[in-house]
Amino acid sequence: MNWINLYPSNITSSNDFIRPIEVSGLKLCILKIGNDFYAVQNKCPHAGADLSNGWCVNGQIVCPYHRHEFDIKTGRGAAGQGNYIETYPIQLREDGLYIGIPKPWWKFW
Numbered sequence: 348m349n350w351i352n353l354y355p356s357n358i359t360s361s362n363d364f365i366r367p368i369e370v371s372g373l374k375l376c377i378l379k380i381g382n383d384f385y386a387v388q389n390k391c392p393h394a395g396a397d398l399s400n401g402w403c404v405n406g407q408i409v410c411p412y413h414r415h416e417f418d419i420k421t422g423r424g425a426a427g428q429g430n431y432i433e434t435y436p437i438q439l440r441e442d443g444l445y446i447g448i449p450k451p452w453w454k455f456w
């Protein structure tokens with residue numbers, strides 16, 4: 348796992364947000380809800396909308412196109428959707444907010 352510093356630690360004082368971000372070639376969506384942070388893929392698996400243009404209700408990010416909902420902790424789609432999104436670990440450290448990006452298997456060798 349590669350841990351990458353996204354923001355300085357004072358990001359905790361900002362208002363809640365949903366932001367697109369590109370890290371290690373991945374297009375992700377960072378969410379701040381209260382004091383908690385989440386990271387998910389930014390591209391909706393249904394038809395490719397940017398989830399960062401959506402909104403969050405009861406721990407679910409809602410896609411702005413067709414309203415598919417995904418759990419921001421597990422990535423699981425709502426009942427009946429049959430889809431999911433990737434989620435990524437986030438750690439708030441003294442020197443900033445870090446995201447964990449898994450190492451591709453082909454770089455283990």
Ligand code: FES
Binds near residue numbers: 391392412413415
């Ligand atoms: S593109 Fe996201 S629900 Fe259709």
